Amino acid sequence: MNTRKSITQALLLIPVFLLLVLPSCKHNDLEIEKENENFRLATDFIKNNYDMTLFYAAIEKVGLADKLRENGPFTLLVPNDAAFRELGINRPSDFSKMNQDSLKALVQRHILTRRLLFSDMPHNGVDVRYKTMAGTEVYASMAGYAPGNEAFAANELYFNGSPVTRKDVTLANGTLHMLNKVMKYTPQMTIQTWLLARPKYSIFIAGLKRFGLWDQLAATGSFTVFAPDNEGLKAAGITEASIAEMDAQKYMGTRLFGSYILPRTHFFLSDFEVFRTNNGQEFLAKKIDNDTWYSFVFTTKNFFTKVITGGINLRTAPAYPNEVYGSAGAEVPALSDHLFDNGVLHEVKGVLLLPEQALKK
Amino acid sequence: MPQLRLQNILFCAAVLLLFASGCSKVDYAKIDDPAYLRVFNNLNYVVGLENKDEEVPFLTMLIDPEMDKDGMPVKAGIKGDFLDQREPYAPPFPSHVGSSVSYKNPEYPGKANVLVGPVLNGFDLSSWAQIPSGTHRIVFMFRPVNNVPFFNLESRLKQKVLIDTTITLDSKEVYTLHVLQKNFLTKKNGVYLRKENFHKLSLSDSLVYVNFYNMSAKGFQESDDDAKEANRKSGSLRYGIKENMNIFQSLFTSEKTMLSPVYSNTYKFMGQLKRNSEVLEVSKYYSFPLFADPKSNGIYTNIWQRFDLMAIGMDPANNPYESYNMKTEGNWAPINCMLDGKSQLQGNDNGAQLPNMIVNIHSGQYNPRSFATVNTIEIVNGNVYLTTVQRKYAPPIY
Numbered sequence: 001m002n003t004r005k006s007i008t009q010a011l012l013l014i015p016v017f018l019l020l021v022l023p024s025c026k027h028n029d030l031e032i033e034k035e036n037e038n039f040r041l042a043t044d045f046i047k048n049n050y051d052m053t054l055f056y057a058a059i060e061k062v063g064l065a066d067k068l069r070e071n072g073p074f075t076l077l078v079p080n081d082a083a084f085r086e087l088g089i090n091r092p093s094d095f096s097k098m099n100q101d102s103l104k105a106l107v108q109r110h111i112l113t114r115r116l117l118f119s120d121m122p123h124n125g126v127d128v129r130y131k132t133m134a135g136t137e138v139y140a141s142m143a144g145y146a147p148g149n150e151a152f153a154a155n156e157l158y159f160n161g162s163p164v165t166r167k168d169v170t171l172a173n174g175t176l177h178m179l180n181k182v183m184k185y186t187p188q189m190t191i192q193t194w195l196l197a198r199p200k201y202s203i204f205i206a207g208l209k210r211f212g213l214w215d216q217l218a219a220t221g222s223f224t225v226f227a228p229d230n231e232g233l234k235a236a237g238i239t240e241a242s243i244a245e246m247d248a249q250k251y252m253g254t255r256l257f258g259s260y261i262l263p264r265t266h267f268f269l270s271d272f273e274v275f276r277t278n279n280g281q282e283f284l285a286k287k288i289d290n291d292t293w294y295s296f297v298f299t300t301k302n303f304f305t306k307v308i309t310g311g312i313n314l315r316t317a318p319a320y321p322n323e324v325y326g327s328a329g330a331e332v333p334a335l336s337d338h339l340f341d342n343g344v345l346h347e348v349k350g351v352l353l354l355p356e357q358a359l360k361k
Numbered sequence: 362m363p364q365l366r367l368q369n370i371l372f373c374a375a376v377l378l379l380f381a382s383g384c385s386k387v388d389y390a391k392i393d394d395p396a397y398l399r400v401f402n403n404l405n406y407v408v409g410l411e412n413k414d415e416e417v418p419f420l421t422m423l424i425d426p427e428m429d430k431d432g433m434p435v436k437a438g439i440k441g442d443f444l445d446q447r448e449p450y451a452p453p454f455p456s457h458v459g460s461s462v463s464y465k466n467p468e469y470p471g472k473a474n475v476l477v478g479p480v481l482n483g484f485d486l487s488s489w490a491q492i493p494s495g496t497h498r499i500v501f502m503f504r505p506v507n508n509v510p511f512f513n514l515e516s517r518l519k520q521k522v523l524i525d526t527t528i529t530l531d532s533k534e535v536y537t538l539h540v541l542q543k544n545f546l547t548k549k550n551g552v553y554l555r556k557e558n559f560h561k562l563s564l565s566d567s568l569v570y571v572n573f574y575n576m577s578a579k580g581f582q583e584s585d586d587d588a589k590e591a592n593r594k595s596g597s598l599r600y601g602i603k604e605n606m607n608i609f610q611s612l613f614t615s616e617k618t619m620l621s622p623v624y625s626n627t628y629k630f631m632g633q634l635k636r637n638s639e640v641l642e643v644s645k646y647y648s649f650p651l652f653a654d655p656k657s658n659g660i661y662t663n664i665w666q667r668f669d670l671m672a673i674g675m676d677p678a679n680n681p682y683e684s685y686n687m688k689t690e691g692n693w694a695p696i697n698c699m700l701d702g703k704s705q706l707q708g709n710d711n712g713a714q715l716p717n718m719i720v721n722i723h724s725g726q727y728n729p730r731s732f733a734t735v736n737t738i739e740i741v742n743g744n745v746y747l748t749t750v751q752r753k754y755a756p757p758i759y
Contacts, residue, residue: 122505126413150463267410275410284410287587318587 042068054084057092062104074174075112086334108134143277161268161337185339192217211253222266223343232349254291256358272299285318314352396530397478397489400469420444441469453751464508494532545578572644597711598694599743665699685709723757
């Protein structure tokens with residue numbers, strides 16, 4: 001009797017036992033998103049990124065690869081491959097053709113010796129300066145939000161006029177921001193020396209010299225120059241020979257060549273995007289010195305690629321009623337935002353005013 | 362029996378709770394011999410493409426700071442951080458304490474959690490901070506626009522001094538301190554400390570009082586209009602007004618139009634307004650009756666105020682400008698104190714917008730009830746600001 005009872009009890013326990021054991025046999029595929037904890041070091045991250053091959057090649061070339069594996073912290077402002085291609089650098093071997101010292105300085109100017117996250121920037125900050133590894137300073141500007149509109153922030157970031165297309169990429173030894181344009185800064189050089197070294201601006205230089213506007217570009221003041229190249233000027237019939245024939249007294253030089261220079265300003269084209277957001281300033285109409293006409297600067301930004309292009313035109317008044325004369329601009333963003341110690345230069349193609357339009361009456 | 366025991370336990374617990382909470386000692390902050398100070402940042406320029414090297418007017422006020430050997434502030438007796446450009450309207454009560462979601466403070470004390478003034482001679486001074494009286498060193502620093510407290514900023518960002526000066530505050534006196542641009546051409550900045558006297562005057566509570574200051578920078582009106590980046594809302598005032606102006610006051614009852622004036626109060630000459638950003642004297646208070654509109658019931662009135670500032674020798678009756686003229690060469694600038702100060706008159710009006718000076722609020726059994734106030738209208742370059750002070754009033758009965 002007793003034996004039988006215990007067996008029944010044992011039988012009753014079987015389903016309970018099965019219940020306990022069987023569910024543990026089934027393995028549901030439970031996927032939990034786990035954040036990546038293994039952040040790479042700067043060098044390794046760039047090496048593994050297919051859109052940064054040229055910048056990696058440059059790092060390797062100038063021997064900074066090991067430096068960027070150190071603790072840092074670093075902030076890397078990495079131009080993508082398209083940005084280098086715009087400058088004519090298509091494959092890693094093209095870096096060999098460059099002066100290695102200036103290449104090293106260029107790479108170092110794209111590296112900050114600190115961790116700079118987007119949140120470290122002052123809101124709506126313009127031209128906030130940060131030290132680079134090369135000892136120079138980089139200008140950072142933020143298109144934050146319109147006054148009183150903090151809830152709808154644009155929060156775009158620019159370094160020396162180069163738009164950031166991807167910000168705050170975490171690295172084990174710092175952070176990385178991706179640019180779509182190479183930052184061009186030539187320390188210890190004035191706009192004048194830079195122009196002088198480039199034969200494609202010889203007509204512009206001749207014009208500036210003819211009307212006494214050339215010497216100022218060696219001064220320390222700040223200038224924004226829209227430099228028209230020879231090709232565009234020749235197309236409008238302006239050549240070195242025709243300038244040599246001009247009687248400076250008969251022309252309004254301030255309009256003819258002075259209109260390309262905006263003294264006491266220094267702006268990147270991206271500053272228009274920044275101020276468009278921060279305070280609704282869409283363009284700049286700057287009165288030409290010793291003249292009544294205005295140089296008018298405008299920019300456009302590609303919504304998808306964030307590429308900023310712009311140009312300048314000449315007008316008799318900032319707004320209607322006015323007459324608008326010629327305009328000059330650049331399609332390739334790499335041509336703009338050359339930074340110097342005494343200002344910023346933008347390369348353009350086109351003519352603002354023909355000589356016959358600048359004749360004194 | 363068990364019921365009684367439970368009651369005993371509960372009773373003991375309650376007694377313990379009483380004792381436990383009664384043990385903490387509260388140290389109430391107290392300032393002996395205070396002066397009352399309210400600070401405004403009147404730097405209203407906009408940083409744009411042409412002047413992008415100018416500092417963003419976002420400030421920290423340090424009273425009695427301690428500097429390290431490099432002259433960088435490390436500590437301060439009183440700190441007023443995140444001091445933003447002031448808002449057009451400084452209300453009688455620090456209302457941003459409850460409604461603001463931003464870290465920016467439009468005035469000091471504003472949202473700052475500090476001891477504020479009492480009700481002095483009927484006037485509520487809760488928008489004034491208590492500061493120990495005596496002589497203080499006061500430093501205004503430019504700071505970046507972010508929510509990092511001043512002393513936690515990187516050291517290179519703590520070095521831009523706007524002004525470093527000393528002020529003397531007398532005990533139990535009411536002061537307003539303004540950070541101002543003193544010269545438009547040289548961009549020189551400074552401070553302006555005014556000892557207010559409204560709490561000492563015998564002001565009637567059936568009259569609305571207002572006084573005017575033109576604290577514009579020297580050379581603002583005379584400068585080229587293109588150089589004046591002003592607040593869109595300030596109408597023809599954005600280009601500045603001349604050194605000497607006459608003030609004419611009008612009252613209207615119609616909403617957003619000038620169709621129904623209060624006839625006894627149209628283009629009434631009030632007095633003169635002289636530009637002054639140096640001499641620290643209180644301007645004369647002008648007044649008009651709270652119930653100037655004969656149709657009002659003595660409890661509530663819907664009148665709004667308009668002030669026409671006109672150059673000496675000009676008269677509103679034969680004004681050469683049209684109401685849509687924004688450029689009046691500094692000869693004429695109307696100011697509308699209407700509704701909440703955000704809506705314009707119908708049509709193209711060149712008036713600057715400010716809120717109505719009369720406070721309409723639920724008090725006692727009346728909702729709304731109109732209260733007379735004491736007001737200050739300050740013109741700084743192209744902008745105009747209204748500060749309203751109100752008496753303490755009866756709480757609402759629901």
